[in-house]
Amino acid sequence: EECRFSFRCEATTMFHKRNQGSVDKFLNSQNPLSKRLKHLAAAIKANLEKQNDQQTKGFFSEHYFVIYQVFHDAFTAETTVKAGKGGQKGSREELFDVILPIFEAILIYTPDLVYQKWQCNSIGTVLRKLLHPQNHLRIRRLGLQFLL
DSSP: OOOOHHHHHHHHHHHHHHHHHHHHHHHHHHHHHHHHHHHHHHHHHHHTTTTTTHHHHHHHHHHHHHHHHHHHHHHHHHHHHHHHHTHHHHHHHHIIIIHHHHHHHHHHHHHHHHHHHTTTHHHHHHHHHHTOOOHHHHHHHHHHHHOO
């Protein structure tokens, strides 16, 4: 595996070494969505607590498509459950504690892709759902923060 930039390879390798179990479980497409989401959140959280922005950026640049796919599937599942069951407290907590921080990390660590309109329609739909007038004020506030 060759990279054009040596820092990217080193950053990704260090990210994988520190969070190998979580990264492997996240990348395994055979695992259920909830398990993949949990391990993605754990890997990102562990790295952000150590303040390794360069390593996190390398991880996101290498796996951006899979990260967004897991986020989008989880967000869609949560909003579908919320719409069908009237919004349970447990699902709202998972939305705030796990899913939306991953969306924020996607926006922070892949700005070039977002600027090039990668997943533009999908990101717009997520923001529209967050900014819906019938949502709780906290959800709309986060949606506005992500938009800005």
